[in-house]
Amino acid sequence: MGLDIERFMCQVNEGLLCCICKDVLEEPLQAPCEHAFCRQCIQGWLVNECSCPEDRQTLFLSDLRPLFRYMRNDLARLRLRCQFSHLSGCIKTLFAAFPLHEVTCPHTECALTMTRRELVEHILLCHECPLGCGALILSSRDEELHNCVAELRTTIEVLRAELLCQVDDQRGEMNARLDSQRAHMVQRERALKTQIDALKVEMGQLSEQLQRFLELEAGRGxxxxxxxxxxxxxxxxxxxxxRKQADGGMCPTCSCSGKSRVTNV
Incomplete structure (x- = not known):
């Protein structure tokens, strides 16, 4: 969860507010779509979801990155009221110095915040389950009520939900690829059909030309x-x-026979 905006002594830019809890960012993380969240807020959200709570783009824990430097600088310059002023005597502090006054238990599953002087005593009580289930025991009462089977069942459900989200995402990606390949195949099939039709037309024209050529050849024959x-x-x-000339002795240039005499004048 973020820090209550009422604790700040100046106007806070909307870009420094968590998109989930709407409070000022605490341990901020940023999604690839540039939406910012408190670490605990977005981790809790991604237990049951696999998308950004703002624009519903696919999002996993591994996609989260630290906040932009200029936004971290803006956060560091904010002034807020210390909620432990009755112990430390501090009325206001810079956001950058906030961890010196209010610290969180070092156990990743523990969300308790306290002053540094209370942290030592808290760490003595805050420990993991000695039976090995990995659950965090915050107090003696929690240890009495703790059930390893229930904790492990919850962990399994969380892992199953995340696995289902990943499977759904991969299935969607695979379907998108198949649709793309199918569209490409249809387009390719249309292009090939167009080429085949063009070849058929060309073959018909060549066949007609050949027929005319054969007809011309037949006419010439x-x-x-x-x-x-x-x-x-x-x-x-x-x-x-x-043969007639040879048999009759006819002159080849006239009709007189070869026996006729020629009279000289």
Whole structure:
């Protein structure tokens, strides 16, 4: 949880407020989408969720990063009232010096805040379960009420929830990839179909040209046959004329026979 905004002695920029608890950031962490949260707030949120509470983008604990330097500097310059002023005599302090007055138990699962003089006594009482379940015992009463099975069951449920979130995220990513591949295949199929249709048209045109060429060749063949027949006929006629001339002694240039006499004048 963050620090109550009423404790601050100046106007606090909205960018320095936690997006979950709406208090001033404490141990701030930042998501890739640049939304800032208190460490405890965002860790508690991500136990059951796998997205940013502001814009619902996918978010895991491993994605969180420290706050921007300029925002950390703005936080460090804020002045706030010390809630232990009756013990320390301090009325106000800089946010940067806040840990000197109010410290948190070093155990990661313990959220208690106290003065440094109270911390030593608290650490003697705050310890992990001696049976090995990893739960944190904050007091003797907690130790009496502690149930290792229940703690382990809770831990398993948290891990199962996070695993399900990761599986859902991976399934969504896989489906997105499959959709992309499917769209690419459909587009590729359309392009190939267009190419095939174009090739069919081109083949049809070539087939028509070939048919016309064959028809022309057939016509030329008939013409050559006709010319050959005429040539043979003319040749026969010429041979017939030559044979008649040879048999009758006819002059090749006139109709007189070879026995006729020519009268000289």
């Amino acid at each position: 008939l013409e050559l046959d006709r010319l050959a027949a005429e040539r043979a006929e003319l040749k026969n006629m010429l041979e017939e004329i030559q």
